[in-house]
Amino acid sequence: MTYLAKPKFHHPDLPKNALGFTHRDYEGSISTLCAGCGHDSISSAVIQACFELNIEPHRLAKLSGIGCSSKTPDYFLGQSHGFNSVHGRMPSVLTGANLANKEMIYLGVSGDGDSASIGLGQFIHCIRRGVNMLYITENNGVYGLTKGQFSATADRGSKSKAGGTNNDSALDLVGMALQVGATFVARSFSGDKKQVVPLIMAGLSHPGPSFIDIISPCVAFNNHAGSTKSFDYVREHNEAVNRLDFMSPRAPITVEYEPGTVAAVTLHDGSELKLAKLHPDYDPYDRINAMTYMQNRAAAGEVVTGLIYMDPQARDMHAGLNTVDAPLNRLSEKELCPGSAALEKINASLR
Amino acid sequence: MPKGITASNDFVIKFANVNGSGSASANELFARAILRIGVPVATRNIFPSNIQGLPTWFEVRVSGKGWLGRRGGVDMMVAMNPQTWDKDVASIDAGGYLFYDSSKPMPESKFRADLNIIGMPLTEICNRTYSDPRQRQLFKNIIYVGALASLLNIDLAVIEQLIRDQYGAKQQLLDSNIKAVHMGHDYAEANLNGMCALDVVKSDGVGDRIFINGNDAAALGCVYGGATVAAWYPITPSTSVAEAFMKHCRKLRVDPDSKKNKFAIIQSEDEISAIGSVIGAGWNGARAFTATSGPGISLMQEFLGLAYFAEIPAVIFDVQRGGPSTGMPTRTQQADLLLCAYASHGDTKHVLLFPEDPRELFEMAAQSFDLAERLQTPIFVMEDLDIGMNDWLCKPLAWDDSRAYDRGKLMSADDLDSGKTFGRYLDVDGDAIPYRTLPGTHPTKGAYFTRGTSRDRFAKYSEEGAVYADNMQRLVRKFETAKKLVPAPVRRNAKEKTRYGVIYFGSTSAAMEEALAALETKGLHLDTLRLRAFPFSDDVIEFVNAHDQVFLIEQNRDAQMRMLLVNECAIDPARFISILHYDGAPITARFITGAIAERLNVNMKSKEAAE
Numbered sequence: 008m009t010y011l012a013k014p015k016f017h018h019p020d021l022p023k024n025a026l027g028f029t030h031r032d033y034e035g036s037i038s039t040l041c042a043g044c045g046h047d048s049i050s051s052a053v054i055q056a057c058f059e060l061n062i063e064p065h066r067l068a069k070l071s072g073i074g075c076s077s078k079t080p081d082y083f084l085g086q087s088h089g090f091n092s093v094h095g096r097m098p099s100v101l102t103g104a105n106l107a108n109k110e111m112i113y114l115g116v117s118g119d120g121d122s123a124s125i126g127l128g129q130f131i132h133c134i135r136r137g138v139n140m141l142y143i144t145e146n147n148g149v150y151g152l153t154k155g156q157f158s159a160t161a162d163r164g165s166k167s168k169a170g171g172t173n174n175d176s177a178l179d180l181v182g183m184a185l186q187v188g189a190t191f192v193a194r195s196f197s198g199d200k201k202q203v204v205p206l207i208m209a210g211l212s213h214p215g216p217s218f219i220d221i222i223s224p225c226v227a228f229n230n231h232a233g234s235t236k237s238f239d240y241v242r243e244h245n246e247a248v249n250r251l252d253f254m255s256p257r258a259p260i261t262v263e264y265e266p267g268t269v270a271a272v273t274l275h276d277g278s279e280l281k282l283a284k285l286h287p288d289y290d291p292y293d294r295i296n297a298m299t300y301m302q303n304r305a306a307a308g309e310v311v312t313g314l315i316y317m318d319p320q321a322r323d324m325h326a327g328l329n330t331v332d333a334p335l336n337r338l339s340e341k342e343l344c345p346g347s348a349a350l351e352k353i354n355a356s357l358r
Numbered sequence: 359m360p361k362g363i364t365a366s367n368d369f370v371i372k373f374a375n376v377n378g379s380g381s382a383s384a385n386e387l388f389a390r391a392i393l394r395i396g397v398p399v400a401t402r403n404i405f406p407s408n409i410q411g412l413p414t415w416f417e418v419r420v421s422g423k424g425w426l427g428r429r430g431g432v433d434m435m436v437a438m439n440p441q442t443w444d445k446d447v448a449s450i451d452a453g454g455y456l457f458y459d460s461s462k463p464m465p466e467s468k469f470r471a472d473l474n475i476i477g478m479p480l481t482e483i484c485n486r487t488y489s490d491p492r493q494r495q496l497f498k499n500i501i502y503v504g505a506l507a508s509l510l511n512i513d514l515a516v517i518e519q520l521i522r523d524q525y526g527a528k529q530q531l532l533d534s535n536i537k538a539v540h541m542g543h544d545y546a547e548a549n550l551n552g553m554c555a556l557d558v559v560k561s562d563g564v565g566d567r568i569f570i571n572g573n574d575a576a577a578l579g580c581v582y583g584g585a586t587v588a589a590w591y592p593i594t595p596s597t598s599v600a601e602a603f604m605k606h607c608r609k610l611r612v613d614p615d616s617k618k619n620k621f622a623i624i625q626s627e628d629e630i631s632a633i634g635s636v637i638g639a640g641w642n643g644a645r646a647f648t649a650t651s652g653p654g655i656s657l658m659q660e661f662l663g664l665a666y667f668a669e670i671p672a673v674i675f676d677v678q679r680g681g682p683s684t685g686m687p688t689r690t691q692q693a694d695l696l697l698c699a700y701a702s703h704g705d706t707k708h709v710l711l712f713p714e715d716p717r718e719l720f721e722m723a724a725q726s727f728d729l730a731e732r733l734q735t736p737i738f739v740m741e742d743l744d745i746g747m748n749d750w751l752c753k754p755l756a757w758d759d760s761r762a763y764d765r766g767k768l769m770s771a772d773d774l775d776s777g778k779t780f781g782r783y784l785d786v787d788g789d790a791i792p793y794r795t796l797p798g799t800h801p802t803k804g805a806y807f808t809r810g811t812s813r814d815r816f817a818k819y820s821e822e823g824a825v826y827a828d829n830m831q832r833l834v835r836k837f838e839t840a841k842k843l844v845p846a847p848v849r850r851n852a853k854e855k856t857r858y859g860v861i862y863f864g865s866t867s868a869a870m871e872e873a874l875a876a877l878e879t880k881g882l883h884l885d886t887l888r889l890r891a892f893p894f895s896d897d898v899i900e901f902v903n904a905h906d907q908v909f910l911i912e913q914n915r916d917a918q919m920r921m922l923l924v925n926e927c928a929i930d931p932a933r934f935i936s937i938l939h940y941d942g943a944p945i946t947a948r949f950i951t952g953a954i955a956e957r958l959n960v961n962m963k964s965k966e967a968a969e
């Protein structure tokens with residue numbers, strides 16, 4: 008594998024966002040993933056979402072674990088700092104980074120192997136700690152990078168490419184995220200860009216722990232008949248509960264709404280979510296109901312997608328820690344060192 | 359009664375208690391009273407478990423000469439725990455004293471004829487005075503402190519003052535404690551007079567020194583050194599580092615106007631997560647640390663390699679305890695040296711610091727953040743349980759207000775705008791330390807993708823063998839640079855010219871000082887070198903080469919420091935004679951003196967025979 012530099016050629020007619028950036032400014036190196044890999048669609052959705060959100064690339068930090076999915080941060084946002092850490096441990100690194108500087112936007116990218124097996128503990132704990140981030144799993148039901156072993160999200164009974172059957176029951180990351188306190192939870196499908204992009208935009212803007220599980224088929228090892236994570240299977244069983252559109256105050260986008268009720272939510276930063284209900288009885292503000300609903304629909308063989316839960320009043324880890332407004336990494340000795348007089352008092356108390 | 363041990367300002371008194379009975383604060387009160395009289399003490403907690411109801415011991419070595427190592431032996435036992443009675447009685451030196459609660463009659467077989475028995479009906483006195491069971495329990499301890507004051511001739515006014523300092527305005531607590539001390543004192547004056555020939559005599563041996571445990575000092579070092587992020591997972595004996603950091607931050611690091619915290623402490627779900635968060639914070643420019651012990655370091659291995667290779671500052675306090683595996687959690691050792699020096703898979707080497715006492719630990723803790731950022735690598739502060747969890751008499755902590763933090767080689771937005779070349783892994787000035795940028799520094803310049811796999815000098819992905827090797831060689835050169843930045847070893851030459859040297863490090867220092875004095879009185883002279891850091895500077899090699907034989911004192915079984923020295927300095931292993939102590943108790947001067955004298959005398963005798 009080699010590094011492929013992308014030509015930095017800017018076409019004068021490329022559309023610009025409110026900051027004057029083009030799409031190109033949000034791209035990264037050329038992907039080295041298999042042609043047709045679902046993960047590449049997610050990368051382009053991230054690029055689109057950041058472009059539309061008018062994020063300054065350097066104000067975002069992207070972190071990942073290990074896997075094909077975890078390689079993708081190299082393929083978007085080339086002007087953002089990135090950290091490809093170790094297998095299953097991205098959440099702890101992201102937590103530390105967030106502690107150091109709460110002003111930045113944090114995007115964690117992981118896979119189903121990375122998050123549901125080796126990293127399950129870290130996945131759960133960073134969410135329950137309330138880290139302000141968007142955590143995405145690019146979920147293909149297999150370990151792509153190590154050539155197609157079942158992952159813990161593979162459904163019981165699904166077939167491997169080599170013909171084996173998965174006997175273990177599947178782990179549901181969405182259900183876990185709901186249970187441990189994620190305040191924005193969604194599921195989507197890499198093949199449905201129209202659904203993915205606004206969800207990423209909303210997740211990045213949400214001021215608390217956000218999680219999106221994106222089913223992202225592995226064309227090399229898990230796209231055959233008998234797999235429940237193939238493009239065909241997901242298309243057939245996809246049940247979107249709602250359709251989300253996201254409007255940032257600086258770049259309103261006009262969208263056509265599909266039939267159904269539309270609810271608008273204004274967020275803390277003035278941006279607006281428009282939620283078109285596709286299932287009239289589905290209420291994405293009721294966590295307990297969301298959990299029950301997900302369980303019921305999964306039992307019926309549906310892959311429920313859309314915005315599953317959101318708490319517009321979310322608060323993050325720093326609120327609990329009561330940290331100062333300035334990022335901790337910007338404090339100098341003047342703010343941090345109590346000085347010799349204070350130390351003298353401490354000495355006196357120890358005699 | 360047998361002839362009792364007679365000693366002034368030079369004895370060991372050991373308290374055998376039941377965990378959770380409130381003895382700890384009474385025992386500390388006793389030790390502090392002796393310090394206030396100007397007589398140095400060295401105290402050690404021996405606690406096989408933290409569980410309430412199990413045995414715990416507190417050893418106070420009173421040493422007018424100021425020896426702070428463990429001495430070994432017991433002159434007086436305050437035997438307050440029936441569970442450990444037999445073992446406690448057996449451990450007293452002949453002619454020593456057994457102070458016990460005589461409320462219940464004991465068969466004669468439970469005593470030893472060569473001891474002086476001092477019985478006091480503590481339970482009876484308490485039951486008579488107090489009706490509340492908890493009070494009966496707590497004040498029993500204070501009462502025996504009063505009695506000991508009488509037996510050892512400690513001025514009661516000093517104890518009263520300490521109680522006043524402690525309780526201040528809490529009048530009720532103050533009065534009841536003072537009353538209890540008097541009660542014990544009065545009883546002993548009336549009934550136990552003349553039964554003990556140990557005494558404490560006013561002296562000026564303490565000066566302005568302070569009494570502090572290492573974990574507390576480490577935490578203060580972190581506050582002074584500018585640490586803002588701590589991520590940790592509880593494990594004895596390191597837990598109190600994080601807890602003390604929290605305590606000091608609440609006093610020293612809360613913004614007075616906004617009442618908000620200039621620190622963030624995370625109790626992680628395990629040590630892997632703790633080091634991950636430290637690395638994330640270090641990557642993002644905050645000074646961050648974790649505190650753990652051997653089992654935690656074992657779990658952190660993969661991340662430590664990542665931090666080494668990705669060149670991320672991190673500070674790790676390893677409060678070493680008995681190993682291996684879950685080991686002896688409440689015993690001390692210096693047995694994680696190799697674990698830390700070469701932590702992780704692949705070719706790695708890490709910087710280790712070896713503090714000798716809490717004062718040096720304070721300094722090294724603060725310095726470790728400068729070193730971590732300057733060298734962009736993990737720094738291990740190698741504490742042990744003996745330093746970490748015991749109060750030590752040491753020089754006051756000092757801070758120079760003009761001291762600025764060394765944030766290392768950081769490239770700013772201005773640097774990038776001025777056209778400076780930024781190569782994340784590029785050595786621009788020969789010290790093999792590259793420049794780094796923090797996330798968010800500049801809108802269009804200086805971003806890079808940090809990874810644990812191969813990359814070139816400009817952080818671009820590369821799997822070329824030559825590119826990988828080039829980087830690995832730079833990391834070796836960076837380790838050379840580290841030699842000049844870490845604390846230098848401390849060399850002391852003997853009064854007389856000698857062919858023998860001693861190398862030691864960490865908490866062995868106190869026992870070593872005393873052993874050297876004892877050896878000198880036997881006419882055995884040795885030059886000494888106290889190691890303060892790994893990598894070793896050339897002074898270490900020079901020292902070894904300047905002596906025929908070098909004793910290497912370590913508190914582990916496998917002579918781990920010797921392995922490091924032989925390996926890193928290409929020294930002939932035959933030059934070293936290892937003196938190893940690893941039963942979990944702190945090393946003593948008696949042990950070192952005996953081991954060295956035996957070998958030197960044998961050496962000298964065989965030489966004489968040959969001549």
Ligand SMILES: Cc1ncc(C[n+]2csc(CCOP(=O)(O)OP(=O)(O)O)c2C)c(N)n1
Pocket residue numbers: 073074075076077094117118119120121122145147149150151152153158
């Ligand atoms: C400690 C450790 N164990 C094993 C591996 C090997 N490994 C690399 S990626 C991976 C699985 C990745 O699966 P997933 O997160 O689902 O990513 P995908 O490739 O499917 O996108 C494994 C087991 C590793 N890198 N580190």
Ligand code: SF4
Pocket residue numbers: 039040041043044045046075076147151152224225226227228
């Ligand atoms: S192996 Fe699968 S997951 Fe990995 S790049 Fe290829 S298609 Fe994508």
Ligand SMILES: [Mg+2]
Pocket residue numbers: 074118119120145146147148149150151158
């Ligand atoms: Mg996968």
